[in-house]
Amino acid sequence: xxxxxxxxxxxxxxxxxxxxxxxxxxxxxxxxxxxxxxxxxxxxxxxxxxxxxxxxxxxxxxxxxxxxxxxxxxxxxxxxxxxxxxxxxxxxxxxxxxxxxxxxxxxxxxxxxxxxxxxxxxxxxxxxxxxxxxx
Numbered sequence: 001x002x003x004x005x006x007x008x009x010x011x012x013x014x015x016x017x018x019x020x021x022x023x024x025x026x027x028x029x030x031x032x033x034x035x036x037x038x039x040x041x042x043x044x045x046x047x048x049x050x051x052x053x054x055x056x057x058x059x060x061x062x063x064x065x066x067x068x069x070x071x072x073x074x075x076x077x078x079x080x081x082x083x084x085x086x087x088x089x090x091x092x093x094x095x096x097x098x099x100x101x102x103x104x105x106x107x108x109x110x111x112x113x114x115x116x117x118x119x120x121x122x123x124x125x126x127x128x129x130x131x132x133x134x135x
Contacts, residue, residue, distance in 0.1 A: 010048035023063035040123045060126030075132045096120040
């Protein structure tokens with residue numbers, strides 16, 4: 001188990017490398033998303049990395065809530081919107097869904113999102129899992 005001094009020192013080092021701040025534009029948002037994906041893609045993360053993941057998620061969510069005001073929509077519509085905003089195609093989401101046919105089924109309303117899909121989508125796009133639930 002890491003001691004608090006080590007966690008603080010490691011977190012300070014991560015902050016100095018990443019230099020997180022309020023996101024002002026899409027380019028900066030993509031940089032933070034890539035960094036978040038790097039961190040969440042690791043097999044294990046330190047407590048300092050967990051803290052940075054939390055901070056990046058908050059910054060990304062704040063920017064995207066301001067820039068991408070999503071109306072109440074079906075989960076498939078939310079995914080399409082996020083794909084368009086991030087210039088992604090169906091095949092770019094295979095890592096989330098497993099196969100391109102599952103991506104197609106979800107986008108066409110033939111298959112529901114699983115908890116794991118929602119978790120992965122949320123991490124990928126840095127948005128709250130709640131956006132993938134129909135109202």
